[in-house]
Amino acid sequence: MYDGAEQYGPEQWSLELNRLNGVLESTISPGGLVGDSADMQSLHSLIGKAINHSFPVVILGETGTGKELVARWIHDSGSRKNSPFVPVDCSSLAPTLIESELFGYVRGAFTGAVTDRKGLFETADTGTLFLDEIGELHKDLQAKLLRAIQEHEVRPVGSTRAKPVDVRIIVATHRDLKQAAKEGIFRQDLYYRLNVFSVTMPPLRERKTDIPLLIAAFLIKHADPTRAITSVGKTFWTAAMSYDWPGNVRELENFVERCIALGSGSTLEDEDECLNWKDCPDTAMLHAESDSVEPLHVLEQRMIYKTLGKTSGDKYEAARLLGIGKTTLYRKLKAYGPL
Numbered sequence: 001m002y003d004g005a006e007q008y009g010p011e012q013w014s015l016e017l018n019r020l021n022g023v024l025e026s027t028i029s030p031g032g033l034v035g036d037s038a039d040m041q042s043l044h045s046l047i048g049k050a051i052n053h054s055f056p057v058v059i060l061g062e063t064g065t066g067k068e069l070v071a072r073w074i075h076d077s078g079s080r081k082n083s084p085f086v087p088v089d090c091s092s093l094a095p096t097l098i099e100s101e102l103f104g105y106v107r108g109a110f111t112g113a114v115t116d117r118k119g120l121f122e123t124a125d126t127g128t129l130f131l132d133e134i135g136e137l138h139k140d141l142q143a144k145l146l147r148a149i150q151e152h153e154v155r156p157v158g159s160t161r162a163k164p165v166d167v168r169i170i171v172a173t174h175r176d177l178k179q180a181a182k183e184g185i186f187r188q189d190l191y192y193r194l195n196v197f198s199v200t201m202p203p204l205r206e207r208k209t210d211i212p213l214l215i216a217a218f219l220i221k222h223a224d225p226t227r228a229i230t231s232v233g234k235t236f237w238t239a240a241m242s243y244d245w246p247g248n249v250r251e252l253e254n255f256v257e258r259c260i261a262l263g264s265g266s267t268l269e270d271e272d273e274c275l276n277w278k279d280c281p282d283t284a285m286l287h288a289e290s291d292s293v294e295p296l297h298v299l300e301q302r303m304i305y306k307t308l309g310k311t312s313g314d315k316y317e318a319a320r321l322l323g324i325g326k327t328t329l330y331r332k333l334k335a336y337g338p339l
């Protein structure tokens with residue numbers, strides 16, 4: 001639990017919010033990264049060293065820790081800021097598509113290629129290409145990527161001519177890239193070429209002192225013009241500070257947004273009531289697979305917890321995946337009893 005919890009009682013929150021808003025202004029980074037914990041301060045000075053260069057940057061860290069924000073920060077603060085920042089999610093593109101997406105293609109390269117098309121490398125020329133989830137990139141493409149980075153040129157699919165490009169590469173992954181390189185899942189030569197400068201994002205559970213500031217920031221970001229929030233109630237506070245946030249800042253942001261949307265009045269309260277779904281004593285049983293016939297409600301419960309596991313506790317996303325409304329999901333979770 002956060003040491004300063006006492007001073008953040010509900011009565012003090014209006015005052016505290018004012019103070020936090022002041023701190024926010026003076027500590028927010030160019031990329032919009034909020035936090036003034038010791039971890040975040042060392043991150044600030046580390047990133048400062050990467051800004052006025054063009055070497056590749058590797059950003060490591062769990063999902064939702066702000067890896068993409070850091071990539072944008074590096075781009076927006078350096079000499080490339082007036083050129084494009086092009087993000088690519090390597091995990092969402094099919095391996096067959098990604099080559100032509102990255103390097104482009106020429107007319108006739110394959111069925112349907114009726115004109116020449118520029119790839120994302122060329123789109124990012126003089127700017128930054130952000131390769132998110134690089135750990136998921138297929139090995140064939142890893143070789144082609146290495147060539148593009150080393151030679152500063154790309155060869156569109158179906159073309160024999162290479163085109164020069166001037167692109168800064170920033171990559172991110174939730175994987176342990178060094179280990180992946182050791183195990184041969186990730187090409188070692190590419191790993192060494194990329195790993196010139198590396199930044200590791202700390203998980204939110206290791207810097208809980210940033211939570212109040214993040215809450216203040218998200219109250220502004222997701223402000224509802226019909227609901228002025230001047231204080232934060234005990235239920236919200238307790239939930240926010242005692243939870244481990246496996247989905248990190250992204251999950252906290254969703255939580256604040258939901259509590260603003262689902263509640264009413266000037267005090268923000270915990271509208272979820274079952275944020276700590278992981279602590280449910282039945283969770284292990286619910287994850288177990290079994291061949292025997294079980295009551296439907298047990299199966300339903302199991303499926304809901306499984307989905308919550310997949311979405312790191314993000315109930316909006318879980319409800320979407322399960323094809324039910326979020327209110328229905330809340331109702332069902334509540335019916336399973338207190339956690």
Ligand SMILES: Nc1ncnc2c1ncn2[C@@H]1O[C@H](COP(=O)(O)OP(=O)(O)O)[C@@H](O)[C@H]1O
Pocket residue numbers: 032033034035061062063064065066067068069070172217249250253
């Ligand atoms: N330190 C932070 N301050 C403010 N917002 C943050 C911070 N870290 C993450 N976020 C927010 O959380 C969400 C996920 O951030 P993102 O950079 O996409 O994380 P990652 O790429 O590590 O999964 C975004 O909505 C972002 O605005």
Ligand SMILES: [Mg+2]
Pocket residue numbers: 064067068132
């Ligand atoms: Mg990301």
